[in-house]
Amino acid sequence: MARVIDALPGFEKIWERLVNQKFQRKLPHAIAFSGPAVTEKVDLAWAFAQLVLCEKENAPCGTCGQCLRAEARQSEGTLFIAPEKNAIKLEAAHEILDFLSLQRVSSARIVIIDQAHLLNLQTANALLKVIEEPPPETYFILVTSEFSLLLPTLRSRVQTIRFAPQAYAPDPEQSELRELAAHFLDDAGQGRREALDRAQAESKDRENALQFVRLLQRELRERTLRNSETGKVRTLTALWQSAYKVELDLLANVDRALLLENFYYRARAALS
Ligand SMILES: [Zn+2]
Structure with missing residues (x-):
């Protein structure tokens, strides 16, 4: 059980943008994930x-039924379309329209079209109207490595998220911060308040605090996996969810010092 995004380090900026848009109820109903040589775009569509x-x-959450099925790529709320023999033909458009005409069984519906630049003109035309005015809670993700080859009629109807190769280069500072996150959890478990002081000092601004709290989540996620056979799983999962809640609160501009302090006490209680 997992959040797909946790296996995709380096896409924090893009993810933050999507989470923010969801939080503000401003998610676009059609998005192109574009960028050459970035193979994680489809994975990110499943994270979405x-x-x-x-x-x-x-x-x-990574643990509810919907999250588990999306992680297994078997979500009833998601239709995944991939090209056959280098083309996405009219049958695919029919499949999409059929999928959207069924009664919605999940809170939302997502259509992921991989290599969307291979949509032929006829197929794209059949989809234009529904992409422009989709049914409520319906999202299209057009994944493409060749945005310029995407039909102009589609290009004008989507919001584009560009995956630039340099945007996901590993950050040299991360390993240090990551160690700090691990120490924070160990120290909190032993009731050492220095952990909190150091975390506060490292979180000079919101960006740093966000980075720190995401590394805490990753650390907790790994500890959950390592302890999957023990009774600690529930505690670790709960703590990991509170770390994610801290991330959302940071995005909503709640006071960082207060959030970190609250999280420290939660971690201390959970891990002692
Ligand atoms: Zn969930």
């Missing part, structure tokens, strides 16, 4: 599916 389908308040 978890974000909009998750049944929990702190979406995506």
Whole structure:
């Protein structure tokens, strides 16, 4: 059980943008994930599916039925279309329209079209209207490595998120921060308040605090996996969800010092 996004380090900026848009109820109903040589775009589309389908308040939780099915790429709320023999033909448009005509069984519906630049003219034309005015809670993700080859009629109807190769280069500062996140949890478990002081000092601004709290989530996620056979799983999962809630609160501009302090006490109680 997992949040797809946790296996995609380096896409924090893009993810933050999507989470923010969801939080503000401003998610565009058609998005192009574009960028050459970035193979994680489809995975990110599934992470997006978890974000909009998750049944929990702190979406995506990674553990509810919707999250699990999206992680397994078997979500009833998601239709995945891939080209056949280098083309996306009219049958695909029919499949999409059929999918959208069925009664909605999930809170939202997502259509992911991989290599959307291979949509032929006829197929694209059949989809224009529904992409422009989709049914409520319907999202199209057009994944493409060749945005310039996407039909202009489609290009003008989507909001584009560009995956620039340099945007996901590993950050040299991350390993240090990551160690700090691990120490924070260990120290909190032993009731050492220095952990909190150091975390406060590292979180000079919101960006730093966000980075720190995401690394805490990753650390907790890994500890959950390592402890999957023990009784600690529930505690670690709960703590990991509160770390994610801290992330959302940071995005909503709640006071960082207060959030970190609250989280420290939660971690201390959970891990002692
Ligand atoms: Zn969920």
